[in-house]
Structures are given as C-alpha cells and as structure tokens.
Amino acid sequence: MASKNKVALVLSYQYPGKYALTVLAGAVEADAVGQEVALRFPRDRESLLAAVRECHDAGYRVVVAWSFYSASFPGAVEELAWLRERLEGREVLCIAGGVHATAETEQTLRGGFDLVGVGEGEPVLLELLGRLVRGEDPRQTRGMSRLVDGKVVSQGRGEGVVLDTYPPFAARHRMFGAIEITRGCIYACRFCQTPFLNKARFRHRSVENIARWTRVLREAGKRDVRFITPTSMSYGTADESMNLEAVERMLAAVREAMSPGGRVFYGTFPSEVRPEHVTPESLALLKRYVDNxxxxxxxxxxxxxxxxxxxxxxxxxxxxxxxxxxxxxxxxxxxxxxxxxxxxxxxxxxxxxxxxxxxxxxxxxxxxxxxxxxxxxxxxxxxxxxxxxxxxxxxxxxxxxxxxxxxxxxxxxxxxxxxxxxxxxx
Ligand code: SF4
The missing domain is CATH 3.30.750.200 (Transcription Regulator spoIIAA)
Structure with a gap:
C-alpha cells in the first residue's frame, strides 16, 4: 500500500468564519480521511502562527484555511499576509472558502490565497485533504480555483450537499455550534446571499439525524440547542407553505433529546421566521416546544x-x-x-x-x-x-x-x- 502523508488542517478559528469552519471540521472528523488529518483551531493570529510552525516542523503537510463574509474579507487577507511574512520559508497551502470567496473568486485569489473553494465546502475540502494524504496534486481538486499566469482556472463548484451526510459540528474536537437543519432557500430576496451560495431549493436534515446530533450535544454537557435555517417555519417543506406536522415531529424529537434539563431555541437567533409564517397555529406549536x-x-x-x-x-x-x-x-x-x-x-x-x-x-x-x-x-x-x-x-x-x-x-x-x-x- 502506498504510504500516506501526514496532513494538518489549521483553521483560522475566529468570528464570524468559525461557524462555517466548525461544520467543515465536523465533516473532516467524520470522514475516513479525517483519521489521517490533525485538526487545529487557533483563535488568534499568534496562535495561528504557532500552530502552523509547530505542525510544519513536526513533518506535517500544512493546510491553513479561512472562511469569511464580504465584510471580513480585508481582515482575512491582512492576516494571511501577516502569517506568510513570518513563516521563514516554510511552505504551507493557504486556502479560502465561503460566500465571498465563491462570489468573488478572482479577488480572493488576488488577495494571496493559493486555492479558493467555490460553493459548498464539505466535499471540496474532503477531496483536497484526501489528495494531500495520498500525495496527489491538490490543485486538481474539484471545486477549487487557482490563478495560473494571472488567470482564474476553475475546477468547478462544490454543491448539492445532503445535510445528513455530514455532522453539524465537530463533536470529537468539542467544537459545537447551532445545528444546520435546512440549506438553500426558495425565496429570492434580492439582498441575500443564501440562494446564491446554496441554491434556490430547500434541503432539510432529517428528524432522526437532527435528534441524533442533539443527543450528542446534550451528552457533551451542553444545555442549549439552537438551529440554522434560512426560514425556521419552512422545515420539511419544498415551497412557501408550512409543514407544521414536520416541524412538530422535529421539535418533539429535539425536546426529548435535550431532556432532562436542556433548553430548545427555535425561531430565534441565529435564524428567523418569515412574517407570513407567524400564525396562531405555528405560534401555538412553538409555545409547546421552545424555551425562547x-x-x-x-x-x-x-x-x-x-x-x-x-x-x-x-x-x-x-x-x-x-x-x-x-x-x-x-x-x-x-x-x-x-x-x-x-x-x-x-x-x-x-x-x-x-x-x-x-x-x-x-x-x-x-x-x-x-x-x-x-x-x-x-x-x-x-x-x-x-x-x-x-x-x-x-x-x-x-x-x-x-x-x-x-x-x-x-x-x-x-x-x-x-x-x-x-x-x-x-
Ligand atoms: S427568506 Fe431569508 S434566507 Fe431566504 S432569500 Fe430571503 S432573506 Fe435570504
């Protein structure tokens, strides 16, 4: 069998990109490739530099990853430059992903990142890490773009993630977050990036899968569970209508998984409810199950x-x-x-x-x-x-x-x- 390379994935684990990085770390630790990859979560730039140096000097092939929104793009570029200046010749692969990197791939590459993940990150990152572990060229990863002679060369886009395939957080590394229950949005509000990044279609995590990860969260000693969805009362539906039966099945399962003593937050931060979904029936349902x-x-x-x-x-x-x-x-x-x-x-x-x-x-x-x-x-x-x-x-x-x-x-x-x-x- 071919020998495997040691790979370290160092995540610039800072607000607000850390939420997306928690999801990606969950995908890595749950995948076979995760057994070959050391994960690091430095929360400031000095610890980022220390982690990169330490992993590199211990013989790992190091990938440093950022995820950011448009407003935090300049900060990420600045941190990347700061890091590179202090690497003293160490070679590391610096990658970026997320909604800004997807929409403004060329600008992000010109900001100094070696590779930019376009679209949904989980399959792209897993393939990249697999390639590095096997000693293959990471630049050929599907969903990654790069600059060649000043021009963007694209390997397509990561998309169509089925939420049940991946955990919502990285429990083995004790990195928890809100559980993403729906990805994509059928509404087309012209100011919003969600339909652009994740397509104009709802993809829901199953009730069983949500309950399973809620139990993991509770067993890890967490008291509260929260959820990420483009529109809270759209759970279980494919269109503008509500499927209150599906919402109730999900909330009942979550409530049970958090018992005894846990709290359920739904229809509140970090998600919201569309106004036309606020009805006597939907409110009565929420009243029965939520703590907010x-x-x-x-x-x-x-x-x-x-x-x-x-x-x-x-x-x-x-x-x-x-x-x-x-x-x-x-x-x-x-x-x-x-x-x-x-x-x-x-x-x-x-x-x-x-x-x-x-x-x-x-x-x-x-x-x-x-x-x-x-x-x-x-x-x-x-x-x-x-x-x-x-x-x-x-x-x-x-x-x-x-x-x-x-x-x-x-x-x-x-x-x-x-x-x-x-x-x-x-
Ligand atoms: S409903 Fe919310 S998530 Fe969907 S497009 Fe409108 S603002 Fe974006």
Missing amino acids: DNLIIGGQSGSERILQASRRGHDVETVVRATSLAVEMGFVPNVDFILGLPGEAPEDVRATLELMRRLSELGAKVHGHTFMPLPGTPYRDAPPGSVDEETRKELDRLASQGRLYGHWKQQVALANGIAARRQPRR
Whole structure:
C-alpha cells in the first residue's frame, strides 16, 4: 500500500468564519480521511502562527484555511499576509472558502490565497485533504480555483450537499455550534446571499439525524440547542407553505433529546421566521416546544414599494399582523429591518420609521441593519446603504428608549468598504 502523508488542517478559528469552519471540521472528523488529518483551531493570529510552525516542523503537510463574509474579507487577507511574512520559508497551502470567496473568486485569489473553494465546502475540502494524504496534486481538486499566469482556472463548484451526510459540528474536537437543519432557500430576496451560495431549493436534515446530533450535544454537557435555517417555519417543506406536522415531529424529537434539563431555541437567533409564517397555529406549536421568549421576524422595510422591489414576498400588513400575534402569544417579536435598501426615496424611509414606531408600540423590538451590496446577490452593484441625518436622529431616539438595537451604524462603514472593493463584472 502506498504510504500516506501526514496532513494538518489549521483553521483560522475566529468570528464570524468559525461557524462555517466548525461544520467543515465536523465533516473532516467524520470522514475516513479525517483519521489521517490533525485538526487545529487557533483563535488568534499568534496562535495561528504557532500552530502552523509547530505542525510544519513536526513533518506535517500544512493546510491553513479561512472562511469569511464580504465584510471580513480585508481582515482575512491582512492576516494571511501577516502569517506568510513570518513563516521563514516554510511552505504551507493557504486556502479560502465561503460566500465571498465563491462570489468573488478572482479577488480572493488576488488577495494571496493559493486555492479558493467555490460553493459548498464539505466535499471540496474532503477531496483536497484526501489528495494531500495520498500525495496527489491538490490543485486538481474539484471545486477549487487557482490563478495560473494571472488567470482564474476553475475546477468547478462544490454543491448539492445532503445535510445528513455530514455532522453539524465537530463533536470529537468539542467544537459545537447551532445545528444546520435546512440549506438553500426558495425565496429570492434580492439582498441575500443564501440562494446564491446554496441554491434556490430547500434541503432539510432529517428528524432522526437532527435528534441524533442533539443527543450528542446534550451528552457533551451542553444545555442549549439552537438551529440554522434560512426560514425556521419552512422545515420539511419544498415551497412557501408550512409543514407544521414536520416541524412538530422535529421539535418533539429535539425536546426529548435535550431532556432532562436542556433548553430548545427555535425561531430565534441565529435564524428567523418569515412574517407570513407567524400564525396562531405555528405560534401555538412553538409555545409547546421552545424555551425562547422572543421570536426573530424578518420585516426589512415599511415601504410596500421597496418590499416588492427587493422580492421579499410579503407586504407591510403581514409584518404588523405577525408582530401582534406574537405578542398575544407571549413572545417578544424582534423585527429585522434593513436601512438604505436600493431605490429608497425619502417617503420609503419615512414608511420604515413609521412601521418601526408602530411595531415597537405593539411590543416589538426593532433590529436595525444597514444595507450592504453583497457579492453574488442581484443587488451586488447597488449603492451601499446610507442613513441620512434626520433618520439617524430618529433611530438614536428609538435606541435610547430601548426599542431599537443593532449594528446599523458600523454597517454603514462596512457597506462602503464592500462597495469600494467591488470590481467590474467580467
Ligand atoms: S432573506 Fe431569508 S427568506 Fe430571503 S432569500 Fe435570504 S434566507 Fe431566504
């Protein structure tokens, strides 16, 4: 039998990319190739450098991996350069993946990464590691792109992952996270990267698989379980309808797996509920099974025109109705809004502020975001979101009354940065 190479995968395990890296680490440790790969999770750049040096000097072929969103791309590029400057001739393979790397592959490669994983990461990373273990050329990995003579050479894209095939986290390394129960999204909100990266179709993890990993989480001593899904009440469906029977089977299984003493958080961070899915029946179901007292509801704009232009698929009154119903059923609705969406006129901004006030009077908290023209989305080339002085004052007033929260101010700068870095489409 051919001899195997020792391979180390060093993950730049920092916010926010660490969530995706936890999923990838889970795929590695569950796969046969994972038996041949040492995993490291350094949480800052000094430990990243130390881990890379140590693995390299111990004879491992070292892969260093980053995953980032568009806003954290410059930070990752800077860290990569910092690391390379300190490697003192050690050769390591630096790779990147995630939604920004997929949408802006060339820009990411020009940022200095050797290879960029395009699309869904699990199969791409496993093939890459397998190649390294067997001593084969990692550049031929399906789903990896690279620069050759200044031009992008693509080996296709990773896609079609069946969630049950992979764990949601890396339990053997005690790296846990929210359980991804659905990937892909049938809605086509024009500001959102999810349908672009993961396709416009729901792929659900099975109830049995979710229950199995919830038990693993509980047995590891974790008290809370949370879930990742593009839209919480879409579990078990292929279209806009709800399948409450499927949601109930899943939540009942999760509840049992977390017993005794565990807590179940659903319809809340890190996921949300679409407003038209907030009905007396869905709320009654949540009441029976979840421990959260708040629900996160996507509202996005108070302007019918802007809701339609951004293809949200619901109107303003649906957001109001969802808020009232949630309050009636004893939940605090946290309603998401995006400020500065493309095409907003002053009357649209006024309508959003008006809706924010109306919802907060009904008992909601309002979560403000600033629009970012994200790569891969139909709004990629739109102007970055901005917030005028008058709106800013009104938002500050809502915040001082405890009705509004969020990083909308910082996101103005991030949105400008994304717009400044974007390159013309080819
Ligand atoms: S915003 Fe939510 S519902 Fe809309 S496309 Fe994105 S994930 Fe789907």
